[in-house]
Amino acid sequence: MNKTDTTSQTPETKTSKENHNESIWQALLVPVLAVVTGLFLGGIVILASGENPINAYGALFTGSFGKPANFIEGISVLFSTGDTAALIKAIYPFTESLVIATPYIFAGLSVALGFRCGLFNIGAEGQFFIGALVSAFVGYSLKGLPMIIHLPIAILAGAAGGALWGMVPGYLKARFGAHEVVNTIMMNWIAFRLSDWLLSGPMKASGFRPVTPNVLASAELPRFFPEPLRFNLGFFIALLVAYFIYWFLFKTTLGFEIRAVGANPDAAKYAGMNIIRNFVLVMALAGALAGLAGSSQVLGVDHWVGQGFSAGYGFDAIAIALLGKSHPAGVVMAALLFGFLRGGATNMQSMAGIPIDIISIIQGLVIVFIAAPGIIRWLYRIRTIKTEETVLTRGWGS
Amino acid sequence: MTNVLELRGITKRFPGVLANDKIDITLREGKILALLGENGAGKTTLMNILYGLYKPDEGSIAVHGKEVEIHGPNDAIAQGIGMVHQHFMLVPVMTVTENVMLGIEPTKNGIFLDKEKVAGRIREISDQYGLDVDPNAYIKDLPVGIQQRVEIIKVLYRQADILILDEPTAVLTPQEVEGLFMIIDTLIKSGKSIIFITHKLKEVLAVADDITVLRLGRVVGSINPKEATTEKLAVMMVGRDVNLVVDKKPAKPTEPVLVVENLYVRDERQNQTVQGVSFEVRKGEVLGVAGVQGNGQTELVYALTGLLPLEDGTIRLLGEPIHRTTPRNILERGVAHIPEDRQRHGLILTFPIHDNMMLCTYYKNPFARGISLQEKTIFSNAEELVGQYDVRTPNIYVNAGTLSGGNQQKVIVAREFSRPIQLLIASQPTRGLDVGSIEYIHQQIIKKRDEGTGVLVVSSELDEILALSDRIAVMYKGQIMGIVDAQTATKEQLGLLMAGIHPSETAQA
Ligand SMILES: Nc1ncnc2c1ncn2[C@@H]1O[C@H](COP(=O)(O)OP(=O)(O)OP(=O)(O)O)[C@@H](O)[C@H]1O
Ligand SMILES: [Mg+2]
Numbered sequence: 001m002n003k004t005d006t007t008s009q010t011p012e013t014k015t016s017k018e019n020h021n022e023s024i025w026q027a028l029l030v031p032v033l034a035v036v037t038g039l040f041l042g043g044i045v046i047l048a049s050g051e052n053p054i055n056a057y058g059a060l061f062t063g064s065f066g067k068p069a070n071f072i073e074g075i076s077v078l079f080s081t082g083d084t085a086a087l088i089k090a091i092y093p094f095t096e097s098l099v100i101a102t103p104y105i106f107a108g109l110s111v112a113l114g115f116r117c118g119l120f121n122i123g124a125e126g127q128f129f130i131g132a133l134v135s136a137f138v139g140y141s142l143k144g145l146p147m148i149i150h151l152p153i154a155i156l157a158g159a160a161g162g163a164l165w166g167m168v169p170g171y172l173k174a175r176f177g178a179h180e181v182v183n184t185i186m187m188n189w190i191a192f193r194l195s196d197w198l199l200s201g202p203m204k205a206s207g208f209r210p211v212t213p214n215v216l217a218s219a220e221l222p223r224f225f226p227e228p229l230r231f232n233l234g235f236f237i238a239l240l241v242a243y244f245i246y247w248f249l250f251k252t253t254l255g256f257e258i259r260a261v262g263a264n265p266d267a268a269k270y271a272g273m274n275i276i277r278n279f280v281l282v283m284a285l286a287g288a289l290a291g292l293a294g295s296s297q298v299l300g301v302d303h304w305v306g307q308g309f310s311a312g313y314g315f316d317a318i319a320i321a322l323l324g325k326s327h328p329a330g331v332v333m334a335a336l337l338f339g340f341l342r343g344g345a346t347n348m349q350s351m352a353g354i355p356i357d358i359i360s361i362i363q364g365l366v367i368v369f370i371a372a373p374g375i376i377r378w379l380y381r382i383r384t385i386k387t388e389e390t391v392l393t394r395g396w397g398s
Numbered sequence: 399m400t401n402v403l404e405l406r407g408i409t410k411r412f413p414g415v416l417a418n419d420k421i422d423i424t425l426r427e428g429k430i431l432a433l434l435g436e437n438g439a440g441k442t443t444l445m446n447i448l449y450g451l452y453k454p455d456e457g458s459i460a461v462h463g464k465e466v467e468i469h470g471p472n473d474a475i476a477q478g479i480g481m482v483h484q485h486f487m488l489v490p491v492m493t494v495t496e497n498v499m500l501g502i503e504p505t506k507n508g509i510f511l512d513k514e515k516v517a518g519r520i521r522e523i524s525d526q527y528g529l530d531v532d533p534n535a536y537i538k539d540l541p542v543g544i545q546q547r548v549e550i551i552k553v554l555y556r557q558a559d560i561l562i563l564d565e566p567t568a569v570l571t572p573q574e575v576e577g578l579f580m581i582i583d584t585l586i587k588s589g590k591s592i593i594f595i596t597h598k599l600k601e602v603l604a605v606a607d608d609i610t611v612l613r614l615g616r617v618v619g620s621i622n623p624k625e626a627t628t629e630k631l632a633v634m635m636v637g638r639d640v641n642l643v644v645d646k647k648p649a650k651p652t653e654p655v656l657v658v659e660n661l662y663v664r665d666e667r668q669n670q671t672v673q674g675v676s677f678e679v680r681k682g683e684v685l686g687v688a689g690v691q692g693n694g695q696t697e698l699v700y701a702l703t704g705l706l707p708l709e710d711g712t713i714r715l716l717g718e719p720i721h722r723t724t725p726r727n728i729l730e731r732g733v734a735h736i737p738e739d740r741q742r743h744g745l746i747l748t749f750p751i752h753d754n755m756m757l758c759t760y761y762k763n764p765f766a767r768g769i770s771l772q773e774k775t776i777f778s779n780a781e782e783l784v785g786q787y788d789v790r791t792p793n794i795y796v797n798a799g800t801l802s803g804g805n806q807q808k809v810i811v812a813r814e815f816s817r818p819i820q821l822l823i824a825s826q827p828t829r830g831l832d833v834g835s836i837e838y839i840h841q842q843i844i845k846k847r848d849e850g851t852g853v854l855v856v857s858s859e860l861d862e863i864l865a866l867s868d869r870i871a872v873m874y875k876g877q878i879m880g881i882v883d884a885q886t887a888t889k890e891q892l893g894l895l896m897a898g899i900h901p902s903e904t905a906q907a
Contacts, residue, residue, distance in 0.1 A: 252769040253761040256753070263746045269705060270735070270743040271757045272726030 063347025101339025107317030123184025125314025126191030131291025134161030139215025162291015170283025414792025435612035437804025438790035480558030543574035655852030686867030747799030
């Protein structure tokens with residue numbers, strides 16, 4: 001065909017890289033503004049409750065990152081006396097936030113992976129429980145193994161438990177068309193009641209409390225600092241897994257299929273992809289990721305499982321996946337944000353007397369703004385530019 | 399005579415594309431302005447600006463001589479401007495009434511939706527303009543032609559007197575086009591003014607009062623339909639001579655590639671829409687399937703490509719049965735498919751062009767090694783195809799959804815033609831394409847034929863069927879009325895067959 005005058009089509013052609021950078025900026029704009037706006041409105045709520053938002057956010061900051069002054073002093077103590085205690089104390093809040101962020105990363109990735117395939121995994125909470133229980137069981141019952149064997153087995157067992165829990169709804173959807181939202185919720189309840197039973201009987205440690213025995217030292221995720229710092233290898237495993245999921249989704253044929261099925265199942269079918277197989281695969285992987293969240297929590301932080309162990313990680317994960325636009329890098333950033341908010345919340349309560357729930361309000365606001373980006377666009381007069389809209393789920397009927 | 403609408407100096411840039419470059423157009427009251435131009439010339443963009451969907455970078459809009467600011471569709475509607483989009487914007491699971499109400503829900507006592515009122519008004523509009531639409535029907539149950547009328551009703555309900563119709567005839571059967579022209583006629587008689595976008599030059603000559611041609615985002619000229627011919631218009635559009643008839647040598651068919659026997663298929667709603675179809679396609683020939691849309695052609699193609707299961711019958715490709723196998727298996731045996739619905743099956747609009755260019759072969763060498771995607775090859779493949787098929791795009795990294803309708807089709811054609819194939823199944827292969835692209839794609843189809851590929855072309859355009867086919871099968875109500883030699887076939891003969899009448903029957907009658 002004549003290609004003579006196509007040149008005037010591109011009078012201001014940008015390189016693909018520039019376009020790419022622009023779109024990353026585009027993608028970040030709304031989430032960042034959502035967080036800022038959420039904090040701002042949270043400040044108004046604090047003000048309305050008769051407290052000083054500046055004090056409150058100051059306490060939130062020192063609670064989540066630590067006091068910069070303490071940090072500097074810690075370093076000078078270290079250099080003058082060689083004593084690390086002060087520095088370790090100074091970095092405690094920061095590391096603790098990372099500890100909280102760790103299961104958020106895993107669970108957020110779980111929900112995000114589901115979204116990428118057009119599936120809504122509300123079951124991360126149940127998968128988290130199962131992962132934690134299986135890891136705990138392997139952790140305390142397999143005796144006499146060296147760490148190099150015991151720890152990986154305990155982690156993988158947790159992932160496998162979560163995978164099984166995720167696979168069931170995946171299979172039910174593939175085989176009978178049963179909607180995954182209903183089935184993952186059902187699997188949550190089974191997990192909760194199952195854990196109640198296990199903790200009160202088969203897996204109960206001796207004593208009065210319904211908790212499992214402590215896992216053996218050979219199954220613990222190594223910690224980097226002395227007590228009370230709980231910062232452990234789990235955080236870096238989470239980052240590694242996030243990178244793996246990124247690679248898997250965007251650089252492999254399997255990930256390509258998953259995204260295609262999520263973005264346009266009719267076109268995926270046309271291209272010869274097996275939609276049903278992808279549903280099962282993704283639910284199993286999502287389950288494994290949520291299972292890893294539980295696993296890292298029990299092997300790295302708590303070392304035993306008790307009732308109410310999860311504290312809603314699996315549900316917060318939905319918000320994290322949304323906030324992170326179902327992109328692994330976004331999920332990591334959103335998980336860190338949640339980790340810092342949660343990490344600082346206790347300090348805000350004790351130092352500034354602001355109830356912890358204010359953090360939930362801020363998180364809720366951020367989620368609303370992410371779910372309805374129109375509000376943010378309108379607030380800041382951002383023109384809608386049709387960039388890639390992540391397909392979350394194809395509604396309740398499909 | 400007054401001008402209802404004047405666009406002056408409209409300029410619109412997208413990243414890397416100058417979509418509109420100082421465009422001036424004028425719409426006279428009570429007239430039809432036809433807007434012509436190649437795929438990607440900027441027609442839809444210009445109309446989206448007029449309708450407030452995009453903000454122009456420069457330029458002004460005057461309605462009834464008064465300059466106006468249009469910031470969104472609501473402003474446009476307030477100015478009496480209404481738009482029927484190239485790709486419909488209806489909610490399939492809702493009724494006609496509910497779709498018309500969307501966005502302007504009138505209420506009873508301030509709470510309850512007043513559906514009866516709207517339904518009544520729809521009936522009035524429908525009667526006034528001869529639209530014949532049932533307000534209570536569900537959109538998903540309506541043929542495309544009627545869905546389009548619903549779009550028109552939406553516009554009229556909002557009391558538009560300037561109507562924008564973006565490629566309204568691309569998806570219509572010839573009969574439906576007739577119907578649409580009658581509706582347009584009534585609209586004009588009742589004082590409406592219309593901007594009409596199409597690639598079908600004959601239609602332009604038939605209905606337009608004024609013609610303006612765009613190319614590469616600029617106005618290249620206006621012409622009076624009385625002085626225009628299809629050839630002249632084609633030259634204005636693409637800037638060179640276009641050969642409107644495909645020149646092809648007689649076919650040299652050899653052994654059969656595809657043999658279909660006694661095929662029965664049910665559609666997604668379980669209606670048996672293909673009833674006992676048998677035919678064969680040989681290597682080196684084009685079998686055209688003609689017929690009014692909705693007579694089973696769609697389901698026939700879905701069954702051949704594995705997208706719908708068969709109820710009964712056999713399909714054999716090069717002697718081997720393929721009717722119990724998967725779409726993947728059919729693809730791997732060398733079947734290429736240009737699907738009828740490009741946005742549903744053919745493309746993933748939210749994926750970049752380079753991914754769409756390897757949608758069916760992503761897992762194979764050279765696009766993948768093991769499970770690892772080979773981005774370099776993927777990119778270079780896309781660059782090559784974009785150049786070869788003249789896809790108008792700033793680069794291969796933009797999402798397929800940002801391409802103009804015709805360029806989306808080119809991406810599909812480029813992809814399907816770029817792998818080794820035994821059988822090409824092309825459904826409405828040139829729907830929405832400009833004359834230059836039609837010429838090119840027709841040439842490519844004939845080239846495939848001459849290389850020994852079997853070709854099945856399904857089209858509701860008789861001209862296209864006649865231009866491409868060596869033999870023509872006519873479908874009516876799920877059956878093949880007859881297969882005729884394209885050399886001797888006449889439009890009249892085909893027309894009768896398409897209406898379900900055997901020519902011999904009329905002879906007797
Ligand atoms: N939202 C968008 N983002 C980026 N580029 C766009 C967007 N919409 C259109 N374009 C570009 O602007 C140009 C004009 O597109 P437009 O849809 O107006 O063409 P058209 O004349 O309607 O073509 P067709 O006949 O194929 O429908 C094309 O090059 C297209 O790629
Ligand atoms: Mg267009």
